[in-house]
Amino acid sequence: MKINIDRFVLFIILTIIIAYFFPQWGSKSSPIPLDTIGEVGVSLIFFFYGLKLSPDKLKSGLKNYKLHVVIQLSTFLLFPVLVLSAYGLAKTAALPIAQQQTLWLALLFLAALPSTVSSSVVMVSIAKGNMPAAIFNASISGLIGIVITPLWMGVLLQNTSTAGYDLSDVYLKLLIGILLPVVLGLLLQRWGGQYAKEYNEYLTLFDKSVILLIIYKSFSESFEQHIFQTVHWSDMAVISVAVLGLFYGVYFLIGKIANALNFSIEDRITAQFCGTKKSLVHGTVFSKILFAGSASVGIILLPLMLFHAFQLLIISAIAAKLGKREA
Template structure:
């Protein structure tokens, strides 16, 4: 029997529909009292396990080899933790005309979050860019973000961040960095198992994020904060985020050219330097914002879907560049005219939209 697949032309990622469904479930049946404590503990454990899997998947040799391309990684880190926050600060002038204070706080937090891992790799592969560089850039950004994001939040958000403290940093390190390092240490023994069962473990990725979303929005419902957001405000937020994404995509692409990077490196810089991680941002927001995390992560959730849709289109266009077609011909790859597919070693062909369905 032929397996049903989500149509590749459908603009909305089915995983985003699950996220929206989870928000709806939290609105109708929010976790309260003991249930809230259980959900919070389960989400903390799920995210820790998620980063354990990240650590177990990353090849230590690939990470060390990636250090040789330090200029590219410094460029991506600068885009993620310098340029993005500066644009976030510049958006303060939009408050309160376009954005409420809480939505602006969420937008600014979005600009502080590290880059993605899986989707950066997938889009770079589709566009026939430097995939090893994308692997390392996304991983380095996620690791740096465990420390850099809370520190930037302390400086730029202040009391809006729920009262950042050394205890907050310790919680984030214990929840994200320690499991990641444990996965790296155990990779020698469990790496093969994870590779063989990566499809099943992918559901763990997505399930972890859904659990964190349910917990965060349940807390928001219990606190009664949803009356603060109107349809007009949400439309204004989407417009601001579309402009933010367009600026970053242009800066990473043309800035990479100005810095002397080749086509493959520029592709890796564009996809790793213009995106923000939902997987890293959600647990950090839960620690930093507490009961107000639901509004804080709303801009990140919307930006996450927007970046996947836009980057899927860009990746397919990059794959049809004359340079990409010529390189594919030299490598004996797919002929010109065929749809661009993900050629990551060990992975079967996948369309751009399908490849983009990642929890990060």
């Protein structure tokens, strides 16, 4: 079976390497205003997201409510519950307490994130799943995540030594930086929606460029303050196994739930593909707000980036196989 490595994953690796050798460009003393550029870029990402969001498709997608409930509960409830239940087993004794806590935050942050949009829809299309339902759930997940993800993180952060987590401040930043641009995009869809669809490839390239910029900024600060020196290769292996186990655990459970609810093969594919995805776009954006000022953002993003790479590799292989089935 041929597995194609997504080029974006390779660019992420290259970005981290650049951050390792040239962290000064992303430091707080850098003359390049990467924080400001990133904030403007993020707002534009979600403005274009609003331009491309189809209200008609969202309305038509409401009919298959059982499928939608399974996908959204898997994304925002099943993932966090599995991570919370495995907390005692996931502790790494070799790490200092503060480092354990950071990695624990990183895993819960991954679990609390919304699903992806583009890759979910593309993979469901390749596997011949329920496309309208995939578009609906992928689109609505990001909007739900604006509310749910900070709530999940607030539950943990308010019970740890992490200081300065103000939920009202977080929601204000999300409202201004994310929700407001989405609403503005929806309002201007009548005039700019067609252009957004026509130039979708360029907008996707812009999205990925902003994400790479945020990743560079996060990792350069972590490298400059030597945050990763306490993370050994054995710890990386443990994190990778945990991330893979989380993915396959959710994929398996969604399959069982879909069979119990007598889903068609198309609906089961959509449930498993959309319900197991986590958004790197939302993760990098939310990390800037939820963990603002923290030098450990690089470590917090590490499980998410590993999960992103694994989900693309695994789901693309499964989608290719399912796409060859007889009608």
